[in-house]
Amino acid sequence: MLTRNDAALDFLLSRRSRPAKTLVAPAPSRDALLPILTAAARTPDHGMMEPWRFIVVEQGAMARLAGLTEEAGARLGKSPEDIAKARSQFDLGHLAVVVVEVQKESPKIPPLEMTYSAGAVCLSLLNAALASGWGANWLSGWMSHDRGFCEAAFDLAPHERIAGFVHIATEGPVPPERPRPDLDKITTWVAA
């Protein structure tokens, strides 16, 4: 039987990302990351397609990704400011989990539902990291949508794309709360 879990509810009602640029060392060890990845993989997935996988980027790989972002930016004609901002998540990064959406053939499950499931994995991963006491932040950036970057950086196949980079490390300064949606504006109740 389900019982009320006040700690979980309190967490969900107060959860807040920690901006990646404010994160500091240490990042979680591989052992510390495993339960977080396990929680993230426990995500609704219509038809048990597992339309996602993880790539864990450790600190030693960050410089390579920053360089590939620089190359992609030059190829795409991005401004030096755009390139500097995009590569900064790797220049400053300690550990990031790339959530890769993996589209699979199915006569029953629409591709969009696999996309939704990959997004849900990103949030579960973020929340599991925060609930474990780590600072965490879900980022993307224009390079995450660039095929050249995705192939050079992670060897992604054509049916794969990046759903998000979830940066995880030790929290620095706690950010102030940000405005939250007005529930009345986004909720419609249908009673008949």
Ligand SMILES: Cc1cc2nc3c(=O)[nH]c(=O)nc-3n(C[C@H](O)[C@H](O)[C@H](O)COP(=O)(O)O)c2cc1C
């Ligand atoms: C798909 C996706 C991509 C995002 N990419 C970025 C990004 O590249 N840069 C950024 O500053 N914030 C980005 N964000 C927003 C951050 O995750 C932001 O910190 C977050 O909205 C804070 O939410 P929270 O306070 O509810 O945890 C992205 C969010 C989502 C859902």
